[in-house]
Amino acid sequence: MEVTIKSAKQLGKLASIVRKSQKLDQKTAGDFSGISINTVSDFENGTGSLSIGRAFDLMEALGLEVKIDVVIPQHDEKAKSKLLMQIQNMVAGNE
Structure with missing residues (x-):
C-alpha cells in the first residue's frame, strides 16, 4: 500500500501505527533499529530531532521503505x- 506523507509528524504517526500492528512496543522497535525508546517516542510524536539515517534504521526495522x-x-x-x-x-x- 502506498501512502503520501507530507510531514515528519505524519511519518512518525505511520511508524507508530505499523509498529502497533506488529504488536511491538517502542522499546523493542528501538532495540531492533538501534535507537532508544525515547527517540522512538519522539519520532512517533513528530517531536525532537532524529537523523535521517536513524529514521531509515527504524523504518527498515518496521518493514517500511521510502519511495x-x-x-x-x-x-x-x-x-x-x-x-x-x-x-x-x-x-x-x-x-
Missing part, C-alpha cells in the same frame, strides 16, 4: 536526459 516520486521535466529534453542519467547512475551505485 520518491521524481518529477521529470518534459519540456526540456536535455534536462530530462541528464536527470535520468544521473538517477540511473546513482541507483547503480556509480555516484
